[in-house]
Amino acid sequence: MALGLGATPALAGGVIAGTLIENTATATYDDGDGPKSVDSNTVTVRVDELLDVTTTSLDAGPIGASPGETVLTFEITNTGNGPEAFELTASPAVAGNDFDTVIESIAIDTNGNGTYDPGVDIILAGPEVTPILAADETVTVFVVVIVPGTATDGEQSEIELTAAAATGSGSPGDLFAGAGVDGADAIVGTTTASATTIGAITVGITTVDLTKSAAIVDPFGGDSAVPGSIVTFTIVADVRGSGSVSDLVVTDVIPDGTTYASGTLALDTASLTDAADADAGTASQASGISVDLGNVAGGTNHTVTFNVTID
Ligand SMILES: [Ca+2]
Ligand SMILES: [Ca+2]
Structure with a gap:
């Protein structure tokens, strides 16, 4: 940093507009009767404003x-x-x-x-x-x-x-006469x-596609939907686009005529507890399932699965 001169701070734009720069010259001489000095008149320059x-x-x-x-x-x-x-x-x-x-x-x-x-x-x-x-x-x-x-x-x-x-x-x-500080000029x-x-x-426009499918296993080892068959529902949330979505929550109800199979809720194949707790999911017969995916970036997908039994 440059040191200020006197009371005038050093600025990127130079000495501040309106500053009076005063200067008086002095001459010394000897007239045979000892040293003498004489001052000139003082010249005062007021700094114009740079824009x-x-x-x-x-x-x-x-x-x-x-x-x-x-x-x-x-x-x-x-x-x-x-x-x-x-x-x-x-x-x-x-x-x-x-x-x-x-x-x-x-x-x-x-x-x-x-x-x-x-x-x-x-x-x-x-x-x-x-x-x-x-x-x-x-x-x-x-x-x-x-x-x-x-x-x-x-x-x-x-x-x-x-x-x-x-x-x-x-x-x-370019000069704007009298438009500067204290009536000085302003100069471009x-x-x-x-x-x-x-x-x-x-x-970034981001969309969510939700696709649901069902896979059935009947009590006889086949895939018929009969009482006692286990239905695995798979819900895929596919987030598309260059941005992201926030607060993405996947919910589903337990269909009439079926019973939720406790402890089968999973997100991306990882088990979630049925209780409302620290994990992302909750599930119950009355309220259905809910999985909170939070913020999800475009170009990613998440899969929620759960089982029900046909009554
Ligand atoms: Ca502000
Ligand atoms: Ca839970």
Whole structure:
């Protein structure tokens, strides 16, 4: 870190706007009557405001999304040397997109926790302008988009966020007379006082297919359904797609005319107890069977089996 000069902090954007840089020259001489010195007048230079900004996506990569609302996270940094607000523009139309989202809103991370909290983090009204950021200050911004119901599994879409200095942007060196700190000028810096970055989403639509089959063993060693036959029901939950599902629970009733065979409930061939306990399953004549599979990733399946006896 560079050491500050006097009371003026060193900033990424240089000496802070409005700083008065004063300089007085001195000459010393000897006129034959001893040493003398004389000062020049003092020249004062007030530092103008440089307008600069950077934007960054804070998402680690394309974020997983399903049709409906999705939130992208960005960071805006005032890399200028004075206080400045930035007008934000989000565009859903980026070349190469498989589909375009609909921009719903832009919000500021009001409580500073890095997560979009609906009802807490303030949604900006148009034109969407950040609060004034001090030089070097950053703010986290959320772009809330709607993924259309027509999007299909695996499709990608990018969203472009632009932040432009509210005072103005343009070519480096462009000057906004009197628009800087304390009436000094504001001058567009090397970033053009405008920065654009891209956030991306990948659609993960996950479906669950449930297939049930029955295998019968009769008391005579055959496969007839007669009183006393044992019926093994097999239920396969097949989770398909690139995402995952949560709270997946498989349930079934014990059919009329049959009796549940205690202790036969199993998940992926591992036995589950009938009681409601630490394992994933419960089973009883009255309530049927229930197996809690929890979060299941696409591309995997689970098999639940149980036996009943035909009355
Ligand atoms: Ca928040
Ligand atoms: Ca159990």
